[in-house]
Amino acid sequence: xxxxxxxxxLTINVLLALVLLFLIILTRASHELTSFNLPDASLAIFxxxxxLLKQRKFLFLFVALIVSIDAYxxxxxxxxxxxxxxxxxxxxxxxxxxxxxxxxxxxxxxxLKAKLFLPVAFLAILVSYIISFSSHYFLSGWISSPxxxxxxxxxANNFNSFFLPNAVYFGILYTIxxxxxxxxxxxxxxxxxx
Numbered sequence: 001x002x003x004x005x006x007x008x009x010l011t012i013n014v015l016l017a018l019v020l021l022f023l024i025i026l027t028r029a030s031h032e033l034t035s036f037n038l039p040d041a042s043l044a045i046f047x048x049x050x051x052l053l054k055q056r057k058f059l060f061l062f063v064a065l066i067v068s069i070d071a072y073x074x075x076x077x078x079x080x081x082x083x084x085x086x087x088x089x090x091x092x093x094x095x096x097x098x099x100x101x102x103x104x105x106x107x108x109x110x111x112l113k114a115k116l117f118l119p120v121a122f123l124a125i126l127v128s129y130i131i132s133f134s135s136h137y138f139l140s141g142w143i144s145s146p147x148x149x150x151x152x153x154x155x156a157n158n159f160n161s162f163f164l165p166n167a168v169y170f171g172i173l174y175t176i177x178x179x180x181x182x183x184x185x186x187x188x189x190x191x192x193x194x
Contacts, residue, residue: 021065047101047121114174
């Protein structure tokens with residue numbers, strides 16, 4: 001790759017990262033920043049970033065943004081009962097896992113194959129849900145005497161509110177990838193690059 005191609009590649013990656021970071025801010029903090037509420041799209045954005053950006057420096061940037069937004073919301077709402085304990089680390093781990101699933105299994109044109117994209121997306125949502133909510137249930141200290149059956153009930157009660165918005169976002173993401181692939185100027189960089 002010559003110097004001009006590298007600069008173009010770098011510019012496109014930085015612009016893409018800025019768009020994805022803006023979407024995280026818009027959906028994760030929508031309760032605070034806008035008069036309408038959008039469900040949190042962070043999971044779908046992390047898999048998209050893993051597919052498209054790949055470099056771990058972007059992963060660190062995205063994780064730092066998530067932690068900063070959460071800290072800001074906790075601070076401005078005086079939510080002193082929430083702190084960054086072990087349960088929060090389980091939550092953050094789910095984003096790292098989702099990024100890696102996208103980077104390892106869906107990079108290049110693999111993101112265009114529904115038979116691969118949909119199972120990986122389902123796995124990302126399901127595993128993220130179980131890890132995040134279970135770590136919250138068992139490790140946050142909000143539940144007195146947590147137990148296995150209580151955790152199953154907790155997971156069952158919150159499943160739809162987590163799964164449905166994330167499934168919709170992953171469906172939108174897959175549709176965007178299919179559309180981008182139809183535009184030759186963009187498909188060479190976004191989908192088929194390795």
